């Protein structure tokens with residue numbers, strides 16, 4: 499099993515609980531979308547899976563290793579095998595796109611090669627190839643601060659694909675893209691994961707994209723798994739329960755008599 503969580507809980511340092519008793523298993527080659535309302539814990543879960551956070555309780559196993567038990571060096575090696583696509587990629591504004599993409603392999607290169615790559619692109623052809631798959635080859639030598647939000651998101655994706663990870667994670671990877679690009683990009687991520695036989699786990703706000711591109715969907719609400727099933731089995735009732743917002747519904751109730759239609763079980 500590529501990824502296994504047993505009874506995993508996480509609270510932020512200020513005491514805010516974000517995840518409670520999560521059980522989850524994802525096998526090599528599986529593709530899972532995480533959906534749920536704002537604040538449900540989707541980003542927190544992905545940060546645990548990328549080892550940037552540690553569970554406060556429960557056990558987490560990634561690529562057959564338990565991050566909590568690894569030495570600093572072994573943890574760095576594990577991290578170099580996990581690719582996380584960020585909603586807003588943390589790219590230095592003045593950095594050239596080619597350098598940003600090549601940085602995907604910094605964790606795998608020798609110190610000398612990594613330093614060289616920061617000064618001079620050691621594999622511009624490789625970076626161009628990844629960018630071309632995202633229709634961005636013409637931006638190879640442009641600066642990151644000269645790109646749109648959707649273009650930056652694609653540079654972040656090219657960087658993670660260039661990394662060639664064994665576990666592919668994505669946090670709202672297409673939130674800044676138009677519908678056609680979003681569809682193309684999710685199709686590409688799915689195809690890459692399939693070709694390489696690696697797991698893909700992505701959080702998405704666009705439920706239609708999650709259901710269309712992912713065979714399995716996990717609904718997260720208030721830090722708990724509400725459902726985890728084949729996308730073909732996700733019902734309108736599941737979605738109504740997942741996204742029910744009692745405070746918005748009751749706030750709207752006095753002036754909008756129809757607001758009751760938003761309540762679970764009425765859709």
Ligand SMILES: Nc1ncnc2c1ncn2[C@@H]1O[C@H](COP(=O)(O)OP(=O)(O)OP(=O)(O)O)[C@@H](O)[C@H]1O
Pocket residue numbers: 510511512514515516534535536537538539540541542543
């Ligand atoms: N750094 C932090 N410190 C304290 N609480 C946090 C922090 N980051 C997130 N939280 C809280 O943890 C919970 C889960 O947040 P998380 O960002 O994982 O949700 P999300 O499902 O990704 O939301 P969104 O869809 O809005 O991005 C929320 O209650 C949030 O307020």
